Amino acid sequence: MLHKIMKKNILLSMLGGSSKTVTEMYQALKFEGIHIDEIHLIGTQKSSTIPKEFQEPMTPGTTWCEHRSDADDIRSTEQANKVADLIFTIVKTIKDRADVDRLFLDLTGGRKEMSSFLMLSAQLLCSEDDELCHVEVNDPKSPLWDKTSNYYYPEKKDEITLIKVPYVRLNNLFKFIGNTRQDSLQAFLESSRESLQRLCFCGLIANGIEHETNPLFIDAAENAPQIANILREIQGIFRQFHAVLRQEKISLKSISLTSVLDKIKTMMQNRIDVTIEIEPFSDVSINGDELLLLRVLTIILKNADKHGDATHIRIVVAEDENGIILRIIDNGKGMPDHICKEAFQLFKSYATDHGGKQVGLPVSKKLIELCQGNIEIEKSDEHGTIVMLRLQKGHKNGEKTNFDC
Secondary structure, X not given: OOOOXXXXXXXXXXXXXXOHHHHHHHHHHHHOOOXXXXXXXXXXXXXXXXXXXXXXXXXXXXXXXXXXXXXXXXXXXXXXXXXXXXXXXXXXXXXXXXXXXXXXXXXXXXXXXXXXXXXHHHHHHOOOOOEEEEEEEOOOOOHHHOOOXXXXXOXXXXXXXXXXXXOOOOHHHXXXXXXXXXXXXXXXXXXXXHHHHHHHXXXXXXXXXXXHHHHHHHHHHHHOHHHHHHHHHHHHHHHHHHHHHOOOEEEEEEEEHHXXXXXXXXXXXXXXXXXXXXXXXXOOEEXXXXXXXXXXXXXXXXXXXXXXXXXXXXXXXXXXXXXXXXXXXXXXXXXXXXXXXXXXXXXXXXXXOOOOOOOHHHHHHHHHHHOOOEEEEEEEEOOEEEEEEEEEEOOHHHOEEEEEO
């Protein structure tokens, strides 16, 4: 029988001139209804700490751990690097654990350099649920300011102010480009620099792909009609690079929905092992970019075939006062709840039995938004999945709209 792992909340604090900042932060989080399961303290050899009698005896159910750098202080580059690597290693070790729910990083204590290293480690390693915090004592006459006082834990919420510090989280990006193995901050930064350079070059290369290949595809399609559908799909793949990477206006125009659906049905012939049924509807114009819309539909239909094991897909068109609604209904096996909830989140990917990591849906969300529409999974269970696209009604006379991506 499998036992559910109990997830823990962990507080990470720096030791410095006043160790009371740790207990102030613990109490501030407690006032917010957050129970801390572990407190990890990081300091140099000379950092002051909290007397043992004010640690675990005062925080029932909380384990305390102390980590000391070999450096006596931070007075040289060598000492700074040692402390930086220790902070990075501790944060990474905690983030690699399977039993951790949230990490709270305390910027209040320690030397300024330590706070900087902690923030940098948070930016590189932490996720959306982790928080960077600072605590302030409200009354300058409070015994919390007195280092000789035994008043370590504020008794009232209004004695202190908890400040949530915003920060940029790059962890998902580095996971995406495979830069997660280094155990020292310096090695991580060097590897990250090289990885980001490669990513930039990929962007630059992809940026020109659509521009250079578009005339070739048009020429090939005109001279070889039998492969036009394959070329149109390839063209859509390159078009998405152009649309997402280049920060310029996307030219949207009024197009026939019947034409788009006829094209996608033809494109998917012999490409997927699924019967596609388009329920009859009165043709309407939609506002969008045809290649981007075909790319979105391609992703959805291929997902239903490859990952959902569907054998039949029904496309239903409806219209309301807000626009055109397109429902793609398949009879596949559906998606697990945890995947369904995160299906459109960037950098959330899941390996499959067919290879790949199911990253198409976040891309389709971006592409449909470039067409001023939206996408959602209306339902997904053992009976199949319903993906809903909402599109804008087309303008009259095929007039164009420029849309900043």
